[in-house]
Amino acid sequence: xxxRLITSFGFAxxxxxxxxxxxxxxxxxxxxxxxxxxxxxxxxxxxALIGVIVSGxxxxxxxxxxxxxxxxxxxxxxxxxxxxxxKADLMLAQIAINLASSGGTIFLLFxxxxxxxxxxxxxxxxxxxxxxxxxxSAIPVVGKILSGQNILTYGAVVAAIVLSxxxxxxxxxxxxxxxxxxxxxxxxxxxxxxxxxxxxxxxxGVLGGIGGAFMSMGYLTSFTKDMVAGRGYIGLCASSxxxxxxIGAMLxxxxxxxxxxxxxxxxLTNAPADLVLMMPYIVTxxxxxxxxxxxxxxxxxxxKAKS
Amino acid sequence: MRxxxxxxxxxxxxxxxxxxxxxxxADEPDFTGEGSIAYVCTGLGDMSFNDSGEVGxxxxxxxxxxxxxxxxxxxxxxxLDTMYDLLDTGYDYVIASSTYQEQVETVAxxxxxxxxxxxxINSDTEVAGDNILYIYFKQxxxxxxxxxxxxxxxxxxxxxxxxxxxxPVIKDFITGFVDGAVSYNAxxxxxxxxxxxWSNTAKMKEICNTQNSSAGVDVFFPIAGGAGTGxxxxxxxxxxxxxxxxxxxxxxxxxDSNEAFAKVIPTSVTKEVGNTMVTLFKDPESIEWGSLKxxxxxxxxxxxxxxxxxxxxxxQEVRDAVEKAKEDIKSGDIVVKSxxxxxxxxxxxxxxxxx
Numbered sequence: 119x120x121x122r123l124i125t126s127f128g129f130a131x132x133x134x135x136x137x138x139x140x141x142x143x144x145x146x147x148x149x150x151x152x153x154x155x156x157x158x159x160x161x162x163x164x165x166a167l168i169g170v171i172v173s174g175x176x177x178x179x180x181x182x183x184x185x186x187x188x189x190x191x192x193x194x195x196x197x198x199x200x201x202x203x204x205k206a207d208l209m210l211a212q213i214a215i216n217l218a219s220s221g222g223t224i225f226l227l228f229x230x231x232x233x234x235x236x237x238x239x240x241x242x243x244x245x246x247x248x249x250x251x252x253x254x255s256a257i258p259v260v261g262k263i264l265s266g267q268n269i270l271t272y273g274a275v276v277a278a279i280v281l282s283x284x285x286x287x288x289x290x291x292x293x294x295x296x297x298x299x300x301x302x303x304x305x306x307x308x309x310x311x312x313x314x315x316x317x318x319x320x321x322x323g324v325l326g327g328i329g330g331a332f333m334s335m336g337y338l339t340s341f342t343k344d345m346v347a348g349r350g351y352i353g354l355c356a357s358s359x360x361x362x363x364x365i366g367a368m369l370x371x372x373x374x375x376x377x378x379x380x381x382x383x384x385x386l387t388n389a390p391a392d393l394v395l396m397m398p399y400i401v402t403x404x405x406x407x408x409x410x411x412x413x414x415x416x417x418x419x420x421x422k423a424k425s
Numbered sequence: 426m427r428x429x430x431x432x433x434x435x436x437x438x439x440x441x442x443x444x445x446x447x448x449x450x451a452d453e454p455d456f457t458g459e460g461s462i463a464y465v466c467t468g469l470g471d472m473s474f475n476d477s478g479e480v481g482x483x484x485x486x487x488x489x490x491x492x493x494x495x496x497x498x499x500x501x502x503x504x505l506d507t508m509y510d511l512l513d514t515g516y517d518y519v520i521a522s523s524t525y526q527e528q529v530e531t532v533a534x535x536x537x538x539x540x541x542x543x544x545x546i547n548s549d550t551e552v553a554g555d556n557i558l559y560i561y562f563k564q565x566x567x568x569x570x571x572x573x574x575x576x577x578x579x580x581x582x583x584x585x586x587x588x589x590x591x592x593p594v595i596k597d598f599i600t601g602f603v604d605g606a607v608s609y610n611a612x613x614x615x616x617x618x619x620x621x622x623w624s625n626t627a628k629m630k631e632i633c634n635t636q637n638s639s640a641g642v643d644v645f646f647p648i649a650g651g652a653g654t655g656x657x658x659x660x661x662x663x664x665x666x667x668x669x670x671x672x673x674x675x676x677x678x679x680x681d682s683n684e685a686f687a688k689v690i691p692t693s694v695t696k697e698v699g700n701t702m703v704t705l706f707k708d709p710e711s712i713e714w715g716s717l718k719x720x721x722x723x724x725x726x727x728x729x730x731x732x733x734x735x736x737x738x739x740x741q742e743v744r745d746a747v748e749k750a751k752e753d754i755k756s757g758d759i760v761v762k763s764x765x766x767x768x769x770x771x772x773x774x775x776x777x778x779x780x
Contacts (some may be wrong), residue, residue: 122638123638123639126634126635126638126639130631130634130635130638133631134631137627194704228470228678233470233472234468234470235468235471235472235624235651236470236471236472236651236654238657238679238682238683239472239678239679239682239683240682240684241682242682242683269489293575333627336653337627337630338626338627338630338654338658339658340626340654340683342624342626342652342654342656343624343651344624344625345624345625345626345627347622347625347627347628351733378631379631379635382618382628382631382632383635383639384615385618385619385620385635385636386616386635386636386639386640387615388773388776388777388780389623391591391618391619391621392591394619395619395621407575
């Protein structure tokens with residue numbers, strides 16, 4: 119492998135991981151509140167579409183980006199309304215919203231533009247900038263990997279750190295974790311569980327919306343049908359592996375990014391395409407099993423030590 | 426509640442108005458026809474295959490046919506019910522792609538008075554009904570021409586073909602593409618890749634980037650329906666890179682709205698679903714039902730989009746090579762390699778020669 123290959127591979131890993139990190143963080147905040155976020159997929163899809171529409175209409179990438187965040191947040195709030203106010207089953211509500219979003223995004227796109235699969239033919243949308251980091255970009259190899267990424271790639275790292283501080287250090291973060299551990303106990307000491315759920319779903323929605331904005335305004339420059347393509351679920355997996363720790367979820371997402379980049383690289387060889395395309399998912403299963411073996415081993419040892 | 430209903434009504438009205446406004450213009454037909462036709466597709470707006478068919482349907486509508494376009498979505502579980510619903514309504518003709526082959530073959534014998542056209546099927550398909558016409562598009566021939574353009578446009582001598590889902594038709598595309606590229610430049614390198622579905626645009630872009638950084642590929646040929654946009658995205662970001670369109674003239678689709686995309690598309694490898702249907706239904710009496718019809722470059726059923734941008738950016742010698750190849754294919758002097766003529770091993774061997 120020559121230097122150019124290493125650089126482009128490393129660069130691709132960060133780029134591929136970015137949407138996964140946002141999806142993972144979206145799942146992580148929910149996990150901390152004791153909620154299972156299967157709907158990052160929808161939040162991202164709406165974020166991706168609304169970002170494109172609004173940036174196209176306002177000619178401002180920033181306003182488009184903010185609108186994408188809002189769209190994700192609204193999706194999160196909808197789940198809250200359905201499950202907390204409407205007492206709908208959490209899993210069913212999320213499955214419903216995921217199915218509805220796949221068709222709903224296309225319906226909205228069609229209603230506005232007459233197009234059914236791709237916004238590029240109808241909307242001149244804007245993309246978020248790529249950032250060259252002075253200083254770092256001069257370092258050989260590493261600089262070429264770290265510098266010149268989309269602004270949201272750096273945003274993902276910032277988001278993970280901020281979310282981590284919020285969850286573990288702030289008072290609201292403590293409340294969220296308390297509800298996540300035991301909602302009844304938390305309620306008995308005066309924490310409003312519905313409020314905490316509302317907050318968790320909204321933050322999750324915003325993070326998902328940003329992930330979506332990256333898809334359609336950074337990674338790509340247009341919205342296409344079902345473009346999130348399962349990245350929300352990969353993020354959920356990344357978060358589950360580490361019990362919802364934001365930093366851990368980010369690192370897990372990075373593992374999937376590596377798997378994804380490797381699978382793209384393997385396409386150039388004669389390896390069977392089906393097998394290569396399964397790579398990221400095989401890695402998911404293997405890592406999940408390994409982690410649960412390790413956790414189980416630790417728990418058994420603890421029990422044995424006590425007895 | 427009332428305002429909500431008003432909003433809903435307004436948005437639906439807007440949707441209808443827009444869809445009417447967006448309807449693809451039809452050529453003025455020079456013939457008339459009568460009878461009812463159902464055109465069954467998964468969904469319009471794919472900017473390639475299904476839309477191409479719809480253009481033809483509009484021409485048939487203008488000619489007097491009563492044509493209904495039915496969009497079924499991608500869920501195969503509902504296909505058979507849709508067929509029965511249609512046939513209970515009573516149509517003279519049903520036009521559907523190979524996606525619906527199983528369902529059409531199931532219902533064809535129960536509705537002997539209805540005639541079925543199944544297009545884009547494999548060339549080795551067995552005819553299973555004397556009221557079905559099977560149409561095989563020789564996509565290997567048009568891809569051969571595309572391969573010449575790709576090889577002629579590549580500065581690095583490396584080109585890439587990226588398919589959606591691995592299937593015989595897409596492999597036939599790739600076979601012709603490789604054959605044509607090699608005919609123009611015997612030393613050409615061809616990389617292949619698969620997206621795994623027809624919608625993951627980002628994956629398509631990533632594969633193109635990887636082919637570029639690892640193998641120097643600078644001309645991409647995406648054969649992946651909606652995911653193809655990812656290749657245009659990649660080409661706009663790589664200096665001097667090109668991407669061919671597929672099925673419809675994709676330069677024409679993008680030039681008004683997204684010039685950056687259009688400017689990386691020197692030509693498109695077209696599959697004229699619509700034209701083919703118009704040619705057929707000009708004279709429905711002459712259709713030989715219960716047969717398989719192969720349609721290629723000679724029948725103008727497949728080809729290259731030779732628009733003004735093609736004339737502008739593709740060098741004269743490449744265009745001459747395309748013209749020559751077209752003549753030779755029509756006359757039979759060139760027999761383009763087809764995936765359907767060989768075995769899987771032959772296909773792998775062919776890719777190995779350009780790997």
